[in-house]
Amino acid sequence: MRKPFYNLRVRFAQCEMSQNEVARAAGMASSTMTARMQGKQPFDAWQIEAIATALQIPVEEYGKYFFDHKRAV
Numbered sequence: 001m002r003k004p005f006y007n008l009r010v011r012f013a014q015c016e017m018s019q020n021e022v023a024r025a026a027g028m029a030s031s032t033m034t035a036r037m038q039g040k041q042p043f044d045a046w047q048i049e050a051i052a053t054a055l056q057i058p059v060e061e062y063g064k065y066f067f068d069h070k071r072a073v
Contacts, residue, residue: 004039008065011055026050 003009012022023033027050035041043051048066051057057065 005037005065008037008051008055011057011065015055017055022051022054025054 009019012019015022017025019033019037020030023030026033026047028047032041032047036043036047043066048062052059052062052065055065
């Protein structure tokens, strides 16, 4: 089974940024980003917007990166 937020992880690599660099660019603590990326806590709307800005993700593609529809609930 894939890790949560697989597409977002791929985007980190495409932008040549580490998870910690994205967290810093988005104004988040690294520990907060880690908890979100592990699926332990949901992203807040402002966090999604800040991460998307850092990674140049257009609004119409938020679903692809932040909402994994294939994961079991």
